[in-house]
Amino acid sequence: MKKMIEISNLSKSFPSPGGEEKVNVFCGANFTLEQGESVAILGPSGSGKSTLLNLIGLLDKPTSGKIVVGEKDLSSLSDREVAEYRNQKVGFVFQDYTLFPNMTVKENLEFALKKGQSQDDINELIETIELTNLQDRKPETLSGGQKQRVALARALVQKPSVLLLDEPLSALDDEMRNKLQDYVLKVHKKYKLTTFLVSHDISEVFKLSDYVIKLENGSILKQGNPEELFLDKKTTGKHKTTGTILSIKNSDVIKII
Ligand code: ADP
Ligand code: MG
Numbered sequence: 001m002k003k004m005i006e007i008s009n010l011s012k013s014f015p016s017p018g019g020e021e022k023v024n025v026f027c028g029a030n031f032t033l034e035q036g037e038s039v040a041i042l043g044p045s046g047s048g049k050s051t052l053l054n055l056i057g058l059l060d061k062p063t064s065g066k067i068v069v070g071e072k073d074l075s076s077l078s079d080r081e082v083a084e085y086r087n088q089k090v091g092f093v094f095q096d097y098t099l100f101p102n103m104t105v106k107e108n109l110e111f112a113l114k115k116g117q118s119q120d121d122i123n124e125l126i127e128t129i130e131l132t133n134l135q136d137r138k139p140e141t142l143s144g145g146q147k148q149r150v151a152l153a154r155a156l157v158q159k160p161s162v163l164l165l166d167e168p169l170s171a172l173d174d175e176m177r178n179k180l181q182d183y184v185l186k187v188h189k190k191y192k193l194t195t196f197l198v199s200h201d202i203s204e205v206f207k208l209s210d211y212v213i214k215l216e217n218g219s220i221l222k223q224g225n226p227e228e229l230f231l232d233k234k235t236t237g238k239h240k241t242t243g244t245i246l247s248i249k250n251s252d253v254i255k256i257i
Helices: 049-056 077-090 105-111 120-128 142-154 174-190 202-208 228-229 233-238
Strands: 004-015 022-034 038-042 063-069 088-093 162-166 194-198 211-216 219-224 247-249 254-256
Touching: 004 049, 022 049, 022 063, 022 219, 022 233, 038 049, 049 162, 049 194, 049 211, 077 088, 088 142, 105 120, 105 142, 120 142, 120 174, 142 174, 162 174, 174 194, 174 202, 174 233, 194 202, 211 247, 219 228
Parallel strands: 038 194, 038 211, 088 162, 162 194
Antiparallel strands: 004 022, 004 063, 211 219, 247 254
16 A cells, blocks of 8 residues: 555644734645655745645644654654654755855765764765765855755755755746756655645646645645646636747746747
8 A cells, every 4th residue: 555644634823923813824734645746835925835844844733633644643753753753754955055054065964964874875965966076165155056956965864755845946047946856856756755845836846746735825725736736627718818929948848938
């Protein structure tokens, strides 16, 4: 049987800044995914995308509801198991690179090694993510795209099974973003990760994702595969657009018009 990730009746509330009313996110969200899937999370600012990633990565605890990964119910873990899960099972990449500025690329990766882990794991990642020429440089000498490659490699040092990407590509220009997408796709497949990517870019979603979760105001508006969500015949018939095509670019499996 395939291993699943099951989210049931998930909700999270935050105290509001003024203290009167609570901010409620995901009142009773449900979805089931297969491990190894690549999931895009879409939605306007403030819709709960980061909150959802933080709950899945155990950076934060749900107010109620359950997240089950494989056979593990994450809400039943002890504090020690939570820390272990967060460090070893989950890789996080954020929009700001959060690299240590005083360390070289290689040292940044080595810092993430757990006790007794082989240096070979770092060497393999340096090769996979093509960091050989950058490994002795400090982050301040790298471009945004290069830093994000290092952050991606670092997130994978402890061989996580879940990769959480919170808008890591949003600050990059098109060319850089395209390259990074290729690395994300490569590691997703090579390391058989379950990948969650917060994205605003539909071509990126088509390129990288098997499944889409669309949020609005802290609840799930729609979910399904990208074709179902974006190319629904019923809706495309209703929403006709007129315009002038300026260019058609090939971008791997899709064309950007
Ligand atoms: P997104 O990542 O989609 O922009 P977030 O998940 O960051 O959205 O936020 C969802 C909602 O939860 C917003 O209304 C936000 O203000 C609120 N929120 C998030 N984190 C906190 C927090 N630590 N304290 C209070 N409110 C929060
Ligand atoms: Mg966010």
